[in-house]
Amino acid sequence: MKHVLHIVESMGGGVLQYLLQVTRDLSNTRFHHTILYATRDVTPKKLDKLFPEHVNLVYLPMTNKINLINDWRSICDIYKWMKRRTPDIVHLHSSKAGFLGRIASVGISKRKVFYTPHGFSFLMNSENISKRAIYFLAEAVLSYFPGSFIACSKSEYQFSRYFNPFRRKYLVRNSIQLPSTPTAQRCRKRIVAVGRMDEQKNPQLFIRTIRKIRENQPDIEAFWIGDGKLREECVSLSRNIGAQVEFTGWLPHGKVMEYISSASIMLQTSRWEGLPFTMLEAFALGTPVVASDITAHRDIISDGIDGFLARDDVQFAEKSLGILTDTAIANRISEASMLTFQTNYHYGDFIRQLESIYES
Known part of the structure; x- marks a missing residue:
């Protein structure tokens, strides 16, 4: 041994x-x-x-x-x-x-x-x-x-x-091991993000994006799953600009998977990454992803085919609204992301x- x-x-x-x-x-x-x-x-x-x-x-x-x-x-x-x-x-x-x-x-x-x-x-x-x-x-x-x-x-x-x-x-x-079945029913207007609340994960960009999306879709649900040193700053920012983000703190992995599988979109706002497991989980579950346009995310996403890449809160909001308002786009991205996962990971x-x- x-x-x-x-x-x-x-x-x-x-x-x-x-x-x-x-x-x-x-x-x-x-x-x-x-x-x-x-x-x-x-x-x-x-x-x-x-x-x-x-x-x-x-x-x-x-x-x-x-x-x-x-x-x-x-x-x-x-x-x-x-x-x-x-x-x-x-x-x-x-x-x-x-x-x-x-x-x-x-x-x-x-x-x-x-x-x-x-x-x-x-x-x-x-x-x-x-x-x-x-x-x-x-x-x-x-x-x-x-x-x-x-x-x-x-x-x-x-x-x-x-x-x-x-x-x-x-x-x-x-x-990651491919989940046998989705762990929760898809919600029509639920947006999630998962990660530490620190400089790398850039939760402020998530909050600003949610505020812009609410201008068009005021009834969305938005959750940040995770915790970290920027929590108080992010709670304050969300309250001040009316983003209405719910911060869940850290949850058991099974519960995180339920949130991801039930979401209409997962936003990945990181400034840098290796190869993030949360994106693989979203791909495995067929949850459409809009991610920051960085090298690591380009490794996974073919922009416009199995997900979307965005450079700022305006692009994040525009591409998220496309998924929320067009069922055909949402279904196409969902199916393509699952195929990408099954083929490459x-x-x-x-x-x-x-x-x-x-x-x-």
């Missing part, structure tokens, strides 16, 4: 879902999983209850922000842990874990090291251009440290090719590819 060590600083959201799937469905007769993790505000309280019993969870302090002293301590702790426990495979998740883990892996021989950014940090367009340039340079330098790329999306794979040409690179697109392929890479 091979010991797989996962290192993750951002334990929550899509990275958490990725790890839940991998540790559950990669054969536990071949792989034993340990996760070194740090917590964020989006990390569930009872984390151990989510994972199978054969998964070993080890808390290790890591900070999201750059801090030379704390980062060096984390690198030393990771190095000591790997030296003592000798995992066969090390899989690093997110840019910060990739930074810490690749440095810590120097000098650790006979280890397969893999790195999945889940959205490169230099794509964070909420940061200024100089900081993003530093992040890009760091990725370029670290590509010569131990670690092959396992990209979770087509664009992430293309970006990885900018770096060390001698380093092996793999494309294993995120996927087969869950069995995702697991088999990852298993093959670990075994290779």
Whole structure:
């Protein structure tokens, strides 16, 4: 049995879902999983209850922000842990874990090291251009440290090719298990969004879009499912402009799927992404998606065919109204999105590819 060590600083959201799937469905007769993790505000309280019993969870302090002293301590702790426990495979998740883990892996021989950014940090367009340039340079330098790329999306794979040409690179697109049946009846005028309430997910754009849609369709229902540091600001904004968005906080996954499957539209307003699981869930359920026009969303959506891309609240509102007011458009997008999911995001392929890479 091979010991797989996962290192993750951002334990929550899509990275958490990725790890839940991998540790559950990669054969536990071949792989034993340990996760070194740090917590964020989006990390569930009872984390151990989510994972199978054969998964070993080890808390290790890591900070999201750059801090030379704390980062060096984390690198030393990771190095000591790997030296003592000798995992066969090390899989690093997110840019910060990739930074810490690749440095810590120097000098650790006979280890397969893999790195999945889940959205490169230099794509964070909420940061200024100089900081993003530093992040890009760091990725370029670290590509010569131990670690092959396992990209979770087509664009992430293309970006990885900018770096060390001698380093092996793999494309294993995120996927989810296809729900057997929709979990709730479709509501005619329900709009949802799912995610953390932070700069990346851009909930303010969702609120402004809902306000514009209400000018034409005042009786819509609008829900933001999730929580975060921008909640108070968003509640205030929604109240002040009359958007009437309901903020549900975090809900159990089954309940989230009910909201998505019952919605007329899901809006995805992120500024940057890896390959978002919530969009895959919407595609699997046939819920039409209008998403921000960023690289990661262009990986999934063919604009006007299986979803829509938008650049601002005006475009979001226009394309959402097209779906709400034209049943033919809504049905066409719904059918095309389900076909896209079934064709390109087969869950069995995702697991088999990852298993093959670990075994290779």
